[in-house]
Amino acid sequence: MNLQHIDTxxxxxxxxxxxxxxxxxxxxxxxxxxATKILGHVPxxxxxxxxxxxxxxxxxxxxxxxxxxxxxNSFTGEDVLELHxxxxxxxxxxxxxxxxxxxxxxxxxxxxxxxxxxxDKIDLAQAEAIADLINASSEQAVRASVRTLQGExxxxxxxxxxxxxxxxxxxxxxxxxxxxxxxFLKDQRLIDNLVGLMQQLENIQATAMQGSLLREGITAVIAxxxxxxxxxxxxxxxxxxxxxVTDIPGTTRDxxxxxxxxxxxxMHIIDTAGLRESTDKVEQEGIRRAxxxxxxxxxxxxxxEVGESQSEYLSMGVKANRILIQxxxxxxxxxxxIRQENGLTIISLSAKTGQGIDLLKNxxxxxxxxxxxxxxxFSARRxxxxxxxxxxxxxxxxxxxxxxxxxxELAAEELRQAQLALGEITGEFTSDDLLGKIFSNFxxxx
Ligand code: GDP
Numbered sequence: 001m002n003l004q005h006i007d008t009x010x011x012x013x014x015x016x017x018x019x020x021x022x023x024x025x026x027x028x029x030x031x032x033x034x035a036t037k038i039l040g041h042v043p044x045x046x047x048x049x050x051x052x053x054x055x056x057x058x059x060x061x062x063x064x065x066x067x068x069x070x071x072x073n074s075f076t077g078e079d080v081l082e083l084h085x086x087x088x089x090x091x092x093x094x095x096x097x098x099x100x101x102x103x104x105x106x107x108x109x110x111x112x113x114x115x116x117x118x119x120d121k122i123d124l125a126q127a128e129a130i131a132d133l134i135n136a137s138s139e140q141a142v143r144a145s146v147r148t149l150q151g152e153x154x155x156x157x158x159x160x161x162x163x164x165x166x167x168x169x170x171x172x173x174x175x176x177x178x179x180x181x182x183x184f185l186k187d188q189r190l191i192d193n194l195v196g197l198m199q200q201l202e203n204i205q206a207t208a209m210q211g212s213l214l215r216e217g218i219t220a221v222i223a224x225x226x227x228x229x230x231x232x233x234x235x236x237x238x239x240x241x242x243x244x245v246t247d248i249p250g251t252t253r254d255x256x257x258x259x260x261x262x263x264x265x266x267m268h269i270i271d272t273a274g275l276r277e278s279t280d281k282v283e284q285e286g287i288r289r290a291x292x293x294x295x296x297x298x299x300x301x302x303x304x305e306v307g308e309s310q311s312e313y314l315s316m317g318v319k320a321n322r323i324l325i326q327x328x329x330x331x332x333x334x335x336x337x338i339r340q341e342n343g344l345t346i347i348s349l350s351a352k353t354g355q356g357i358d359l360l361k362n363x364x365x366x367x368x369x370x371x372x373x374x375x376x377x378f379s380a381r382r383x384x385x386x387x388x389x390x391x392x393x394x395x396x397x398x399x400x401x402x403x404x405x406x407x408x409e410l411a412a413e414e415l416r417q418a419q420l421a422l423g424e425i426t427g428e429f430t431s432d433d434l435l436g437k438i439f440s441n442f443x444x445x446x
Contacts, residue, residue: 110442124427217266
């Protein structure tokens with residue numbers, strides 16, 4: 001793409017606040033002239049140079065290290081200067097102000113990464129991995145993001161695209177040149193190749209799914225009648241006292257949210273108001289919100305008391321996975337168990353003593369398909385999963401066209417569509433709107 005950017009941008013690359021060192025980063029065509037004004041010289045590229053930083057009137061603002069990277073050998077592909085100053089917010093402001101006076105403008109969120117992408121230094125999946133790495137909430141998520149940043153995900157996509165192009169060219173050549181077109185299209189090798197590509201794609205989908213779970217996690221709702229122990233379960237899962245536990249029914253009137261990690265997978269837990277008929281206006285509103293959350297969740301933890309009958313909400317037509325929890329086994333002095341009844345998983349546990357909580361956590365992982373030990377996973381986002389799913393559909397159509405209808409042209413077109421869908425992941429075919437949306441979610445200085 002190699003778009004020429006006219007303006008030079010500046011931002012603090014370190015978070016606001018006080019610290020030992022802060023880094024101010026500049027990128028663009030005026031970088032060298034700004035270096036000359038602030039430092040009195042352009043530092044030797046890729047060498048840490050101790051320098052005095054001066055403002056536009058020649059006053060010393062600070063002293064520290066300057067690092068210069070000459071285009072195209074820099075993160076953005078443009079001339080880049082990093083000033084490592086002392087880490088004080090007022091000081092960083094002074095330095096940025098001087099740089100703005102010398103002909104730069106403030107960078108937009110994610111603009112450094114966007115330039116790196118536009119200058120072909122990284123692809124879109126790698127740019128997203130930078131944001132994911134910074135936002136990673138567990139060691140597993142860090143490892144997955146680094147693998148995507150290093151190009152593991154894109155490499156797999158590119159290999160798949162290569163395979164698609166190869167098969168497409170084969171089909172197109174068969175259509176254009178063959179006398180007996182049908183023989184070419186019946187060629188078992190072609191079908192085998194496409195089946196192989198489908199397998200490759202499905203492997204990527206499975207790995208990407210793990211990456212997406214590590215990044216986005218799941219939303220679980222704790223539902224059930226008042227006083228069965230929903231808030232206690234939330235506290236037990238999160239390991240802290242976030243919900244008010246009382247023996248007065250209807251204590252939890254609003255929706256409480258908690259965030260925990262299960263082997264690195266984020267789980268957003270929502271504790272809802274007890275579901276029951278109520279004349280209390282506040283409680284009714286709580287119940288209305290609870291029902292809304294239940295409809296949007298990935299997983300419902302339906303709590304009842306051991307020995308109690310199941311409430312009406314078990315028969316409610318909800319799409320999410322559901323686990324029935326029979327709480328308070330300490331009262332009946334029974335051991336925790338997990339069993340299946342009519343396709344429903346029932347776990348008996350005690351939210352008070354914590355017995356059986358591990359059974360629940362393990363079952364949650366298995367029912368959302370999370371395998372924390374999967375080696376070689378890479379970070380992926382929902383938009384990547386969507387693109388992979390679309391590519392899978394197109395590939396299936398292509399196979400169908402070839403096998404059932406021997407319609408080479410239609411199959412080639414399906415393969416082209418699959419290729420376009422995959423290209424959205426690496427940013428080869430991506431609309432400006434989507435790019436704007438992706439980079440605006442980055443923070444400033446990235
Ligand atoms: P919620 O209204 O469903 O959120 O229920 P709470 O978590 O507020 O609990 C209601 C009452 O049941 C409190 O007195 C809790 O201490 C008690 N409770 C919750 N879980 C257990 C349990 O596993 N065993 C026993 N014995 N009591 C429990």
